[in-house]
Structures are given as structure tokens and as C-alpha cells.
Amino acid sequence: MMEDKRKGIYILPNLFTTAALFAGFYAIVQAMKGEYWHSAVAIFIAMVMDGLDGRVARWTHTESDFGAQYDSLSDMVSFGLAPALVMYEWALSGLGKLGWLAAFIYSAAAALRLARFNIQASTDRRLSFHGLPSPAAAAVVAGLIWVMQGYGAPSHGLRVAALAMTVLVGAAMVSNIRYHSFKHLDLKGRVPFIAVLAIVLIFVLISLDPARVLFALFLCYALSGPLDSLVRRYRRALHRRRHNEPSDGSPHP
Secondary structure, three states, rough: OOOOOOOOOOOOHHHHHHHHHHHHHHHHHHHHOOOOHHHHHHHHHHHHHHHHHHHHHHOOOOOOHHHHHHHHHHHHHHHHHHHHHHHHOOOHHHHOOOHHHOOOOOOHHHHHHHHHHHHHHHEEEOOOOEEEOOOHHHHHHHHHHHHHHHOOOHHHHHHHHHHHHHHHHHHHOOOOOOEHHHOOOOOOOOOOOHHHHHHHHHHHHHHHHHHHHHHHHHHHHHHHHHHHHHHHHHHHHHHHHOOOOOOOOOOOO
């Protein structure tokens, strides 16, 4: 008798993945209706759901290859297509061919970023990523829209800035710049009391002005990679310079 090799899937982590996928799809639908505030918030909700599905899978020991592939496809919709299409509808459509090309560049960069992450995930155990993670990239794009919508700023006056940010964020995703992954954070371990106060402060600031605080946080994270790279290069150049000079400070003959 042949063994039945059909396998089921774990429902709990995939429910969170489905919720993230739904939020990304909802963001696109709302952008088509001109409800850009709803679109931006939906992308951030997708980020929360995406962050939970992996942790739930690890905590409940329900990790699977199906879940990993499903999560990657969901990320492509929520953090690749949704931000690009929302940004296009909000500001880039008025730029003609340049607008949709910029949106495509972002989408293609997100796809390449996710493909590279999937290849490296099984072998790369370091505490940093190559390239800006797609959820953080989506947060920068959605955060800009959310903030500008809150100010009531007309999108036609921000087309060039939106174009530049979309392309630059896309380039950051496929770059070799390293970004901190925060994999070392242990939510079950003990932390200093000051860390708890910092977390409380962050939640208070977010509750006071979610749009600006979240946009500022993810923009700083997006800039942290290039800044850290520049600092590392400066330190390496300074180190080489010091080792090429004699101890008395006089130059080599």
C-alpha cells in the first residue's frame, strides 16, 4: 500500500500571513478610490501582521516550507506592489512615463530583494541584512503619504520628491548596504529597566502622532545603513593611514 504523502498546513501562522496579504490588497483598492490615508495605514497594518506570523510560527513550532513561501508571496503584494501602486496613484501618475517607470523600479527591486533574502535565509545567520528590508522600504513610502495626507499637502506639488524617494528606496533594497536585522533581540529574556522605559516612551510618541513618528523612525532606519557604511569606510581609511605612518609621525621615505 502506498503511503499517503498529502500534508496539511499550519493554520495559525498562515492566518497572520493572510491578514498581511489582505491589508496589502486593501491598500491597493483604497488607492484606486483615492483614499490614500487608508492605504498608508493598511500597509503599516500589513507590517504588523508580517512581523507576527514568523514569531508565532517559531513560538508554536509550526514553521514550514509552505509558510515561508506563502509569506514571501504575501510580502511581494503588501510591500512590493502595494506601496508602488499607492505611490503611483497618489503622486507619480501625473509624471507620465517617468511615474510608472519609477513605480515599476520599486516593485522590481522589492521582488529582487525578496528573492535574494530567500536564497540567503538558510545560510546567512548574521545580524544584518544586505539591502533595505522590503517592509521598512514600504514603511518609508507609506509614511510619506500618511504624513502629507495629514498636512493636507497637494500631491502634485510633491511629484518630484515622491519620484526621487521611490527610486532611492528601491535602490536601497537591492544595494549591498548592510542593515541591522535585530535578530539578537530576545523578547523572553531579561532586559534593563531603562529599556522598558524606552519602549513605553516610543509607544507614547507613536500614540501622540503615529504618522510622523513612524515615518521618522523608518526613515532613520533607511538612512542608518548608508551612514553606517560611510562611518566604516572612514574608520578603515583612518586605520590604513595610521598603519602606513611611522610612530614618530614623520612620513615614509
